[in-house]
Amino acid sequence: MPKLVLIYFLLLFSNLLYSQTLSAIDNAANPEESKAKACHIGHVKLLDDFPTARLDWCERIGDKGFRIKLKPENVPINSSPWYAFKIVAQQPTKVQIFMEVDGYKHRYLPKLSSDLSTWSSVEFHDEGKVRSFMVEANVSPRYISGQEIVDNQTYIDWASNLNDTKNIHYQILGRSVQGRPLYKIESKTSGTDKWLVLLGRMHPPEVTGALALFPFVETVLADTTLAKRFRAKYNILIVPNINPDGVAMGNWRHNANGVDLNRDWKTFEQPEVQSVHAYLQELIQAGATLSMAVDFHSTRKDVFYTMPSNYGVNQPFLVENWLNSLDAKVDDFRVIQQPGNNPGKGVFKQYFADFYQSHAITYEMGDNTNRNFIDELAQVAANSLMETMLENNKELKGD
Ligand SMILES: [Zn+2]
Incomplete structure (x- = not known):
């Protein structure tokens, strides 16, 4: 396109x-x-x-x-x-x-x-x-x-619709600085210990990231053969709105303490980041493997910030394979993969790679990208991620 x-x-x-x-x-x-x-x-x-x-x-x-x-x-x-x-x-x-x-x-x-x-x-x-x-x-x-208004209530309405139609768990994970609930949505299959983690809205005005997260999540939770096959092998943790104070306050970027949450994944000083980190640690203690994470944002263009394939994470080519397959599936659109390694900065994708030895990407949609295209791309991206992760799972298990 x-x-x-x-x-x-x-x-x-x-x-x-x-x-x-x-x-x-x-x-x-x-x-x-x-x-x-x-x-x-x-x-x-x-x-x-x-x-x-x-x-x-x-x-x-x-x-x-x-x-x-x-x-x-x-x-x-x-x-x-x-x-x-x-x-x-x-x-x-x-x-x-x-x-x-x-x-x-x-x-x-x-x-x-x-x-x-x-x-x-x-x-x-x-x-x-x-x-x-x-x-x-x-x-x-x-x-x-400045963008379409996607407020805290939007997430609650959207998620409760997911809840109405599918057997998805919807719970409070923690509280923001000002005491607003941080919600998690979970798809959990007994006997499955691998997880896909989806995260959104660290930066309040980055609405095109939210417009991508909604269809992405709907696709992985859909009743399609692929999504059902995926959920049988992988659990999914979704924290769609990690900065509800910043969203309510109309902040440019920070939480209610004036801190950029995407710089806090090293010192864990903010309650929003602490809640997610503590929960991921809990999963690990219980024997889980965190296989992959996607963190949704917006910037001036459509770009996917990745960890380098030689960074030493498990399944080193998972992200390259996924994004190459996405590139092949969408006509007239070039998927820009931008690998980077910023130790010590407190960025979520780096944290995920360092703590769990797994890939994470920052999924950035352009501020002015056509809204229908954001929707279409997110669906194709979610489907091709599920295909790629299932394919990798097969190779790992040797079946
Ligand atoms: Zn951002």
Whole structure:
């Protein structure tokens, strides 16, 4: 598939849609997570009273303009300026937004939604460091955000649907800094001691990684012959949302302690990382083999950060075989494998290789990669990983 520009579908307002929008907002406005900061110009309001919202600073410019500034939760930080807010007005009003980032570069392209499920891209204009765009405000709120909003509730709704249809265990693994639950989803077959580990959302704004994790997980938990064969040989541990505080707070990258979780897999100082590490240790104590891990992220392009095949892990060619087969299966798409070894940095894939002598990869989707393609690629990737791991299992057992 060629590198497509984002395609979003525009929704038109209707009375029916309006009532759906209100109920969606009621659900989103969990009082525990609301921040209720607002910027007003007469009857026009910018609001950040919903989970994932981020509106750091705002001022009025003239009659129908707002200047907003994006600021990180703390520094130093990898640049990933996130924003999410909603706009409402008592009557239809065209509003111009001027957006700046304090000390960093813009990353996420503005998107608009009335219902938090269908998003359209917003035309913008860059002049120097200022990004500007027009929004039509109305009585029913419209959301403006750097990416589609995938909040903590999204994971709960998604996972409970998995639970409804399949015999999958869904439990609390631990708690975040602010006490939010960290959920694990598990597929466990008695007599099976090999594990595939899937991890997501260490970095809150990396939504395209989440958009890949959902179909990937659905594919490995599906009722297909391949997935059933796979689950008979391998257990699966999924921690889809390891940074729920960062997600709720609309953080650029860190957890509620201001720490990058993907630098903590060496010192294990953060409760989110501690919970997963302790559980993996528990599995090992019980005789498990952790065979492979995939950690979902986003960056500027689609790339797979791997451990080098000569790093000394078991099944040294597992990842190369998998990604080569993925490359062969997807037309007009080149799978970029980027092997790397960063000892002492506290990155999850390195931790997994060092502690368990197994491959782990960082599965990175581009910020602007076509959403349908992310979905399609994740399904093919999940199927080809299962095939490759089953093939390896056969060789190891000699059957
Ligand atoms: Zn990341």
